[in-house]
Every structure is written in C-alpha cells, then in structure tokens.
Amino acid sequence: MADAKYTRQTVTRVQAWVPGKLFSLRVSRDPAYVFQPGQFARLGLPAENADEAEAVPTLWRAYSMVSAPSDAELEFYSIVVPEGPFSPRLADLRPGDALYVDKTPFGFLTLDRFADGEHLWLLATGTGLSAYLSMLRDPTARQRFARVVLVHGVRTADELAYRDELQALADRDPRLSYLPIATRQALPGMPQARLTRLIADGGLEQLAGLELDPARSRIMLCGNPAMLADARMLLADRGFAPGRRGIPGNLAVENYW
Template sequence: MAQWIQGTVVDNIHRTENLFSLRIDAAVDDFTAGQFTSLAIDIDGERVARPYSYLSSPGQRPLEFFCYTATDGLLSNALVKLDSGDQLWIKQQPTGFFVLREIPVADELWMLGTGTGIAPYISILNTSEPWDRFQHIVLVQAVRTQADLLYQEMIKTFESKYPDQFSFQAYVSREPVPGTITGRVPASIENGSLEASVGRQLNTELSHIMLCGNPDMVKDTVIVLKGRGFRKHRRRTPGHITVESFW
C-alpha cells in the first residue's frame, strides 16, 4: 500500500483566480512521466486526499503540480492557501497508466487536454522519449479564457526545439482570441477545424490520441473518434485512444 510522506511547499504561484502551480520538495519514489500521485491535508482531523498528475518530469526538482481551485472543493481550496515552508502529505509511490509505455506503436501522437489536464503532457514532453518515438506530436490545450493559457513559455520551447515535429493548438471557449479555436474539442474534430488548423489528418493507421481532463470532453471526444473508426486502447485489444478523466 502506498505510504504518505510529508512534503514541504517550495512555492505556490497563483496564476489566475482559480489556477495555481504548487511546487513541493518531498522524497517521493521515481515516477514515469504521465503518472499521478495523491496530495492530502488533514482538515478537522480527517485526511482529505485527491489525485494530482505530476507536471514536473522524472528527476526534476522541486516537484510541480498544476492545480484548479474547484468551487466548494475541499482540498483544492486548502492547497491554494499553502505558502512556502508549509507542510502537506504526498503519496510516496506514483500511480497510473497514462504513460508512453502503454501507448502502442504509432507515427503520430495527439495529446488533447483541457485546463489542468495539460500537466501530464508537459511532464511527458520534457522527456526525450516522445521525441525519439513519434514522427509528429500535436498538443492541444483547451481553456476558458486567454489568461488560462498557461505554460506557454514551455510550449514555445517545444516549438522552437522541434519545429518540424511539433504542432500546438490552443482552444479558448469563452472569448475570441486570434490563432485559437473557439469552441469545444469534440465539435472541432467533428467539423474538421482542428485538423485544418494544424494541417494534419487524424488517421487510424498512423495516429494515437491521448485525452485528459474534463470527463465530458473525454467522453464526447471518444464518441466522435469512434464514429471515425478509432477504438479505445486496451492492453488486450490494442486501439488508438488512451484517456485520463480528472473527475
């Protein structure tokens, strides 16, 4: 059984009204990019724990998590208040199968995320493995407002380091922002606007698609992709779609 260990907050960067980056020092076990752990705080004598994906890559310190403050959310409203030097609990052992070793052979990797669902992709893209394995990588970051388009500097470093191997597409649902797609991910796959914008076609022979974040996006995108002949990937029945829902 996974053990709780103490972590110390290095810093807590409040990026928007409801998004923050929590950086922690803790002697956790090695993890694989794309995995998650659990964070917890004892509130009124009870340990309140929730899963959080690593945004930092294996070996990187401090550990980093990209967090959303959920309305009335018990843990996230406590985490957002933490300051440098404060303590919290973290599971020593990592969990999860949203990792590249679970992805079958493919030429192209499409990484589609909403909100904080971009965290595991950043962890993966900051390792060498995806760049060694895939001919092309498409990263999609779908958010509500322009201010929510965070970690752009990091994404720009992928663009400049891998100009022919990497495409990035932002979606902003609540305001028109030049260069972004307005609207939802499933609709844009259905009407072809994502593929038109990145200049590549999703292809059942070549593409593997990872979906992460909002469960409605995950569910509806799977439905649209199934309509185009893609299948969910399982170890026993290989397919094209790998998912991680955040709630």
C-alpha cells in the same frame, strides 16, 4: 513515519495563474519516488485544526505530476473548487509548509499504452493539461513520435497556464505543435470553438496539418467528462479505440475533474 505509506514534503513555490482559480505548486521530492510521465500522485493534508507536531494526513486527492521524471522536485497544477475541502487549502499553502505525498504513483495515461505510431495527439481541456506537461518536459515522447500535437482547450486566454513555456518548446522543436483554443475568446490564428467541434468538422486536422489516421495516430484525451464522452464517440467513428485484452489501442482516456 518510517513505516508510513507516505512522505512529508515541503512546499518550495506557489504560483497563481488565475488568482483564486488556477495555481501550481512545487514541493520537495523523496529520492525514492519514481514515476512515469502521465501518472498521478495522491497528495494529503491533515485535518484543518490538527496540531502541527502531531499532524497526520487524513484528506487525500489525486493530482497528475507536471514535473518531468528527472526533476528534483514535484510540481502540480490545480483549479480551486471554492467550496471544496481540499483545493482551497492547497492553494493557501506557502513555501515552507508541509504537504504529504503517497509513496506510490498511480495511473495509466502513459505512453506505454501505445504501440509505436507516427503522430501523437495530446488533447486536453482545463487542468487536464497536467499529465501532458510532464510528457513534454521529458524528451521521450518527442523522440518516439515524428510529430506531437498538443491541443489545450480553455474558456479564455488567461486560463492558458504554461502557455509561454509550451510555445517556447514548440518554437525550439519542429516536431511539436502547440494549439491553444478558447471557447469564449478569439486567439490570434485560432478558431473560437470547442475541441469536439474541431474534431467533428476537420478543423483540428487543418490546424495541425495532419490527418487523424487510426493507423498512424495515437490519441490521448484528458479533461472534463462531457468533453471526453463526446470526443470518444467522434473518434470511435474514425476508428480509434482503447486497447483491450493485452492488445494496444490507439486511444487513451483519463477523466480529469
């Protein structure tokens, strides 16, 4: 393992947000593992019937870090794909079990994608929330932007993982607005709508009390492909575009599916 491209870590906690569907887990962290908020790790598991003493990871999947870069452990948030080869096994892990972590962090959904702006919009559906949790657990985003708006779109309220933590953070920090939106259930003070509809009809700006201004706003999108495709078109019409040829843009997008 000394020359391996991965380390063997130990599960310390597993939490079910929606039993059989949404969960998070924490694992020990190699002190040499350094990442930026918004990046992801490659997690590995051995073959199902591998001998524990000789187990090597053969199946790998990417998961954004939920933990802050300063945390002593790594935390990940996931949906269970019932017929999938990886996530059901990941959900079945218990404290003391092994999980392998690639030594190299990956991904570019990071704040250094942007030139300075006044407002940071973090728009997510489902488990696309993961990368933003890392950003909000770290103080950098809230120090760099005058306002940060986190919008989390789900189907029903029970899928609003980390809701209490995020609301408590917003209550403590007036720079942060937390907007939980459900499509199949009315939440107090919130419309029952898709994120894309709220972008199109101005509802999102009304809820946040801010304008989606390409000169002042920076937007991150993370979630399912359909939402990303529709939101990108809507935002392009408003003047938002990813950076290119070394020129920082005002829009960053990552598929989380």
